[in-house]
Amino acid sequence: MVRKKIIILGSTGSIGTNALYCVDASPNAFEVIALSTHVNVDLLLQQAARYRPKAVAVTGRPLSEPEKNDLKSLDIRFFEGEAALVDMLHDKDFDMLVNAVVGAAGFMPTLAAVDKSVDIALANKESLVIGGEIVMPKVKEKNVRLLPIDSEHSAIFQCLMGENYADIEEILLTASGGPFRTFDDFKHITLTQALHHPNWSMGKKITIDSATMMNKGLEVIEARWLFDVPVEKIRIIIHPQSIIHSMVAFHDGSIKAQLGMPDMRVPIQLAMTYPKRQPSAFPRLDWTTLKELTFAEPDFEKFPCPALAIEALKTGGTAPAVLNAANEIAVARFIREEISFDQIPALIEKVLLAHDFVSQPTVEDVLGADQWARKYIGTRV
Known part of the structure; x- marks a missing residue:
């Protein structure tokens, strides 16, 4: 039986750990090629030692020298920083991406996987929320199977x-x-x-x-x-x-x-x-x-x-990207207990009303709208 080569982005989160549970349940069905985390490096290192991927990526903080040495001892390549996920996807050959990244950060990895014409198991709904108008034509052009993970x-x-x-x-x-x-x-x-x-x-x-x-x-x-x-x-x-x-x-x-x-x-x-x-x-x-x-x-x-x-x-256009970015920041503020629960929708609406939307957006327009919303909240709201 040929094992499916998979990359799991967001492997330390709820969806990612459950995806690895499914790997454990069918060990002859999958080969784990790469894993990633935002900041939970301790768990990522445990996963790396267990599944022996060819690469890992960390997007939220630099790896320490001892952490790098641990990965080198396992002969695992590592990628760091904002572009780590896309760089890792471009570097590796695989059959399926499990995109369990949280938020807009999952958009570019989805596009990278589409460009490689591999199957995508998509938990990162934001890829379609902010860029569905861009992603879906490419999915059809590349004959990609985009398989939803959301239960609904x-x-x-x-x-x-x-x-x-x-x-x-x-x-x-x-x-x-x-x-x-x-x-x-x-x-x-x-x-x-x-x-x-x-x-x-x-x-x-x-x-x-x-x-x-x-x-x-x-x-x-x-x-x-x-x-x-x-x-x-x-x-x-x-x-x-x-x-x-x-x-x-x-x-x-x-x-x-x-x-x-x-x-x-x-x-x-x-x-x-x-x-x-x-x-x-x-x-x-x-x-x-x-x-x-x-x-x-x-x-x-x-x-x-x-x-x-x-x-x-x-x-349409860049409106969903602004909505999503405003929501991500509002939720983060609530989790830090900086705003009350009822202020979340009010903050989102305020940002939407302030934005000049771009119709038929490019990738750059979508990313620009996302960054505009985050900056606007940081300086105005």
């Missing part, structure tokens, strides 16, 4: 297997509603409360995005580009149990849904092993204990972030 987009992908996209009436993007669905006072929400998701175990940034429901707004943008459907055909629906991961309604009245336990390893493994479905020991859904599946409309007055994202998508 994996569900939609599975519902559309064997279907004609022209038959889609509506994509139903499910959302748990987060921990504050029944809250009335958002001003005094603490960081500890916001980091406690009722159903999913995720990294800090995406957990906060789920609490504000910005994550669902970003997922609407991602779905628009992944499945080539207009935003008017994408509908957010609250489903607190997180058992139905998303649905697709067709114009003959049929609806297909994908169900399963809320376990990120399931969509990660599917993306990594596609087109095969690898057997797993993941927990199964017990229908006899499942009491109810409930649904509700989202409240965009209470949770304005998804509406901001949808409006940015409709505006």
